[in-house]
Amino acid sequence: MLKVVKVRLYPDIQQQQSLAQAFGCCRWLWNYCLNLMNQTYKETGKGLSGYAVKKIIPQLKKEYEWLTSTYSQCLQQVCLNLGVAFNNFFEKRAKYPRFKSKHGKQSIQYPQNVKVADNYLSLPKIGDVSAIIHRPVEGKVKTVTISKNCSNQYFAAILFDDGKDKPSANTDGKAIGIDLGLTHFAVTSDGSKFDNPRILNKYEKNLKLKQQQLSRKQKGSNNRTKARKKVARVHRKITNCREDFLHKLSRRIVNENQVIVLENLNVKGMMQNHCLAKSIHQVGWGMFCTMLKYKAEMEGKVYQEVDRFFPSSKTCHVCLNQVGSLPLDVRFWTCENCHTKHDRDVNAAISLRDEGLRHLLQAGEPVQRSGSRILTSGTGDKACRPDVSRSKGGRKKSTTTLSVGQEAYTVPSGQCR
DSSP states (O other): OEEEEEEEEEOOHHHHHHHHHHHHHHHHHHHHHHHHHHHHHHHHSOOOOHHHHHTTHHHHHHHOGGGGGSOHHHHHHHHHHHHHHHHHHHTTSSOOOOOOOSSSOEEEEEOSOOEEOSSEEEETTTEEEEEEOOSOOOSEEEEEEEEEOTTSOEEEEEEEEOSOOOOOOOOOSOEEEEEEOSSEEEEETTSOEEEOOOHHHHHHHHHHHHHHHHHTSOTTSHHHHHHHHHHHHHHHHHHHHHHHHHHHHHHHHHHHOSEEEEEOOOHHHHTTOTTTHHHHHHHOHHHHHHHHHHHHHHHTOEEEEEOTTSOTTTBOTTTOOBOSOOOTTOOEEEOTTTOOEEEHHHHHHHHHHHHHHHHHHHTTOOOOOSSSOOOOTTSSOOSSOTTSOOOOOOOOOSSOOOOTTSOOOOOOTTOOO
């Protein structure tokens, strides 16, 4: 089973210069090959593959001698990654590849010949770089990706194969439905409510001050570079706090449940609402679903997504009666059929759980639900009656399985739960 551990690196001054040169060479080669592919397509109507542009690296080294200072396999991997980027674009998994800038995050990838020791990483043409190996790397190392963020912090994402088989998923255990929101980040079917930390609001005043200071600095000056790093540190703090919250909550949910059911949210569509766009952007629903998915798969548990058009909030989970309309400002409502009083979010979470179990039953999976009913593939009981309206439309799931060539999920340093 493939796993990824992201560790912090502490290179010395000379190693930082060597890494900066390697970042620059790989970035230049990416931009050169991307421009060559664009020009070739305009002139001939045919594109170039990653393997085709990789063949021109020896000629480029003769023309630009400074390319020889970078490890050759890092340059080759740039061309292969560019080919994967175009494949993802044509298969509608990503946008069109863009040119890389020297500002922002920088990265290079070593496909092999990297040694991982107790407190350092041995990189070709770089040397032994000090590292904090906070988790054991047991198995064959596949690739190592070295990156530097805007705060001048260096990291290494180590992809390795531990030699173990991926555990098979089973549904023998507790099932839970989760309704994601803004007032409460998550509401579960058992009645638990997790408040939205609103991390951006906490640091927004400090971020505004640092950005004002940056805007007053002269472009190209050293003071502007210092101010830009201060802004980057605030953004890094916000990112770390958000990921820490999401990792802890996702790990707790995966540890306590066997079947996890969520709604397949259209986050991009909801971002069109300018009144809620900022709140939706800072909450991190997509990252949370991704964490739940890969952690559940590693533990042999079931992660299930329900179609976004399923009326979970408007359907009574007791009698399955569906109301006509339910505005967002209505947080509590009473069913006209069975007169049950519902908390909107808790009712939605229970409805999502029942709908997810129904899909598992249709797939032939034996399902056990904690509660009044035991659901098995041989019984006639169902989590929801088929007369509840469900649309078969919608886009692809937000957390689909990674395709060939895409990187595996990265576990951040110090936050691997």
